[in-house]
Amino acid sequence: DGGITQSPKYLFRKEGQNVTLSCEQNLNHDAMYWYRQDPGQGLRLIYYSQIVNDFQKGDIAEGYSVSREKKESFPLTVTSAQKNPTAFYLCASSSSGNHAEAFFGQGTRLTVV
């Protein structure tokens, strides 16, 4: 069954700790994205990668880091430098080029206490 898997679904961390959110896709998509969803603010782009071993900052990259060592995987690390990390995080992927719709995972809700 093709799709995008995000894990875990819920994550709790203490303030000051780094945490890594997993995102795996088996759709053979070149492009992968991380968005943050907050109530009333829609989806804001954190990082994106259009090809393996390359990634770019999005609109709100501060306090986050990513890697893209494999085509299928695009993990996101929320560092202690992120001032307001509690949020719903969505991973997406798409084929490269024009006319490509994005496919989304189920999301990870991160709560920092």
Next chain:
Amino acid sequence: AQSVSQHNHHVILSEAASLELGCNYSYGGTVNLFWYVQYPGQHLQLLLKYFSGDPLVKGIKGFEAEFIKSKFSFNLRKPSVQWSDTAEYFCAVQGGSYIPTFGRGTSLIVHP
């Protein structure tokens, strides 16, 4: 840079009412336009998309959207909503970089 503006943040309707959700975008070149829907507890999924050709596009579950280039708009419509349409709706634009930019979303509640 591209941007998307959704005018209605919260919409409450009764079943069988008609729906129109506004979406305006800002981008100087050719765009691809999308509406995505997020049902409660489910992942975001594509409702419909416009790339070129007929500006009136039809999507799943009776939804349609019209691209009006002169107004930079891509409004979503449905003639008669159902309780099952309760969800959050996101408009998205894709410009030259092919990176989708999303609007703030519209929360739709349909009362039975």
